[in-house]
Amino acid sequence: MTPTPPVIPGYTVHGLLGRGGMAEVWLATQDSLQRKVAVKLLLDSADDSFTQRFIREAHTVASLRHPAIITIHDIDRLPDGRPYLAMEFVGGGDLTQFRGHPLPPARALAILRQVAEGLAVVHDRGLIHRDIKPANLLCRDADQVVISDFGIAKDLRVDSELTQAGVAVGSPAYSSPEQAQCLTVDRRTDLYSLGVILLELLTGRNPYKADSYAQTVANHLHLPPPTLPPELRHLQPLVQRLLARNLDDRFPDCRTLLAALDRLPAAPRLPLAARLGGFRHRGWLFAAFLAVGLAAAWPSMARQVTLWRTLHTAEQHLQAGQLVAPARDNAQFLYQEALRLDPGNTRALQGLEQVKQARIAQWLKRAEQRFAENRLAQPANDNAVYYFGQVLTLAKDNPQARQGLQRIAAVSLGLAKDAIARHDDAEARRQIATGLLAEPSHAELKALREQRREPAKTKTDDAAPRKSAPKNSSPIKRFFKKLWG
The missing domain is CATH 1.10.510.10 (Transferase(Phosphotransferase) domain 1)
Structure with missing residues (x-):
């Protein structure tokens, strides 16, 4: 069951980001500055040692200043006494x-x-x-x-x-x-x-x-x-x-x-002699044997050189982020070409897996960005639901994508309930549709959808009345009347 979002003065809470043994983290907007933040809220303030530890963490991190350290924006308590800290929202995963x-x-x-x-x-x-x-x-x-x-x-x-x-x-x-x-x-x-x-x-x-x-x-x-x-x-x-x-x-x-x-040394590069198996020039006899061997092996060597160049170029494209574009000159295409030259090539198979994971990372990043921007289901092909869905096309059990869609459903559910409370049926139906786009089997959203359906149209009272059958007109009488004209 989706937990009820807390009411935090000065913040609009959107959805749950994560939950641990001591605290939960919510995505919210700080109303005064209209910026997305992650609010870490202690689950219970009854244990004074946990409370003091939580507050100590907040003050510890707030005192540190460095790009590689999370930024704390606010430290406060809810009316029920539970402390919370609002920190920058980092949407790129971990x-x-x-x-x-x-x-x-x-x-x-x-x-x-x-x-x-x-x-x-x-x-x-x-x-x-x-x-x-x-x-x-x-x-x-x-x-x-x-x-x-x-x-x-x-x-x-x-x-x-x-x-x-x-x-x-x-x-x-x-x-x-x-x-x-x-x-x-x-x-x-x-x-x-x-x-x-x-x-x-x-x-x-x-x-x-x-x-x-x-x-x-x-x-x-x-x-x-x-x-x-x-x-x-x-x-x-x-x-x-x-x-x-x-x-x-x-x-x-x-x-x-x-x-x-x-002071780290550069990556090692094997000497040419080692790459050729340690052979060295040992006179004309060796050269003759080498020439004969090279002639016989040339087709295979040429294929290996092409394979090596293809893999090397694919890895360069992977490093540069050219995963699936431009057409026929990207990492995925070149790794597939390498497999055509050498089916089962380990480097090519590993490279395709790296391309897949890089694409997943890109989609997850875009999904989190669109989620933070409240672009849950619009515009088409550039929204959080779309990007989380793209991840699941490559990795159907990806936990971050599934949790992302669950968060969208939870946020949409909350917004739908708010709209219902304001008697804004159109907005409620829009939020319900967004939530079900993310989680089609979400029971509470489906129930709300059924409740908000518009009643079926009926004919009005001033519509033309249907002609009623003549009084005292039985089927037998109507038959004989038709028969005799």
Whole structure:
């Protein structure tokens, strides 16, 4: 059942964005400035420790200023005493959308740098985040990442013991070994979490995550950092140092990490001799054999060169965002051409999957933008329902698209009820139609639609009356009358 939107003075609440154990987040418009915001509202103010922790988070984040840190606009309480904070609405999703799909090294490192720059500001204030994970790194747009959710951040200047007795905090799949063991932690625990995220961005998977909490913790304590594939080997020292189990072997702070990123070597390029299998000139006999071999193998080699060029061009188009246009010169078309040359080619199959995920990310971003602009079902082919629907054509179980359509249905339901209360039947029917476009099986919207149907037209009293049958006219009499004229 869709929760009832809260009444927040000074804000128009549109729909639910998310809900956790302690708080829920609503999309709203700040009436005074007419800007979209995300309002984080505590579910219950009865527990004073939770309330104080929530308020502390708000003041902590509000005191930080950096493009890579979420911006807080307002902190206040509802009449029932529950505190809330209004922050910028970031509609591009989070880093979990890339899970299972390795990013190009340059993009993964760009994300690492942005988060490290934001964390440097956090650490300079004597704070550590303690819950750096993909879900807490929001995408403001295609190129900018924002750190959010400081709910378990701690102030090192006030409290150096950052865990309760025997209670671990943070997300196990991204927690440092010392954090998982409930030991005292410092800023280097955030750097470890950042290393796990970098590894996941580069390889598409988190090698520490297991089916149980205990096994996940054990993996952090005992598994060494995995060996990267040859094309990423220049990043191995960086990953090794970020994920060092010994605190003293890690980067001491974010600024040292940023300096190391500036000194990273370029991606390795295998020498020509190695690419040709290590052969070298060994005289005329070798040259003769090589010439004969090349002549026999030339058709296959030419095909391989064409394949390599096609894949290389496809990857360039993918990097440039030319996913499906222009016609016959885009990443999708070229990857399909590569499969025509070499059916089952792994790079081509992976490339098509990356194109698919990039298109999904673009549509999700546009859908969230249109949702924030209240363009739910209009104009045609450029609205939130359309873009969420496009995502589902490629990934029918995409949770963000399905949740987006559910949010649209919830918003439309609320607006329809408001219109009904104002006796604005036309607006109510329009909002009901929008909601059912997003969620055709929504029971409450369907019920409202039935209630708001216009009554069927009937003939008016002044219409020409039908001729009545003559009195005392039975069927037998009418038969004989017709028979005899």
